[in-house]
Amino acid sequence: xxxxxxxxxxxxxxxxxxxxxxxxxxxxxxxxxxxxxxxxxxxxxxxxxxxxxxxxxxxxxxxxxxxxxxxxxxxxxxxxxxxxxxxxxxxxxxxxxxxxxxxxxxxxxxxxxxxxxxxxxxxxxxxxxxxxxxxxxxxxxxxxxxxxxxxxxxxxxxxxxxxxxxxxxxxxxxxxxxxxxx
Numbered sequence: 798x799x800x801x802x803x804x805x806x807x808x809x810x811x812x813x814x815x816x817x818x819x820x821x822x823x824x825x826x827x828x829x830x831x832x833x834x835x836x837x838x839x840x841x842x843x844x845x846x847x848x849x850x851x852x853x854x855x856x857x858x859x860x861x862x863x864x865x866x867x868x869x870x871x872x873x874x875x876x877x878x879x880x881x882x883x884x885x886x887x888x889x890x891x892x893x894x895x896x897x898x899x900x901x902x903x904x905x906x907x908x909x910x911x912x913x914x915x916x917x918x919x920x921x922x923x924x925x926x927x928x929x930x931x932x933x934x935x936x937x938x939x940x941x942x943x944x945x946x947x948x949x950x951x952x953x954x955x956x957x958x959x960x961x962x963x964x965x966x967x968x969x970x971x972x973x974x975x976x977x978x979x
Contacts, residue, residue, distance in 0.1 A: 823893035825907055825940055826927030827978045831894050834929060838885040845880050888929060897975040905948045905973055908939050912972035913948075920971065924978050937978070944968075 826834070849871055856868035897908030905911050905925070912922045923944065924937045931939035938945050947959030948970065955970045 802887060824888055824891040824927060824929070825893050825895055826929060827908060828894055829979050830927050830930035831892055832884060834889060838882065838889060841882050841885070846882070849874050863977055881936050898977055900975045901932070901951055902975075903973065904909070905951045905970065908975055908978065909968060910974045910976050911948055913968045914971055915968050916966060926978055
């Protein structure tokens, strides 16, 4: 699926999709990110939640629930699991899986791995991924991050200014690749 994103939320005439602006929008994600969310949902629903329910049922049968630590902790844990299951269910319903390997473009789009050079000459590569799979320590930034938004639709050699926590920064696009993102 080839999806292109434009800065500012505009749609291109060729039917390419721009970034979603709110919670009603699509949840763009790579295949590996979608798989991780689905696995977490299945683990919580079919393994962890049933185990906690058994503990709560056992603890409830032990009498006074007001001072029963197993019961109180179990109910709290159950609420946390249910909250996470609800969140994951909502996220999974809005998934829009975009495989970087299917994209053929010289521009920075969702799924691109972009090598940039900052003002001090340091080079860094960033993979542009979904909100649920962003991890700066692993070189993955969300497609709605200021850096990713500044890079969208740019080409090798372009110089871009973006707002970072340290103020305006100027970067140069050195390389754009569409690689598997695990």
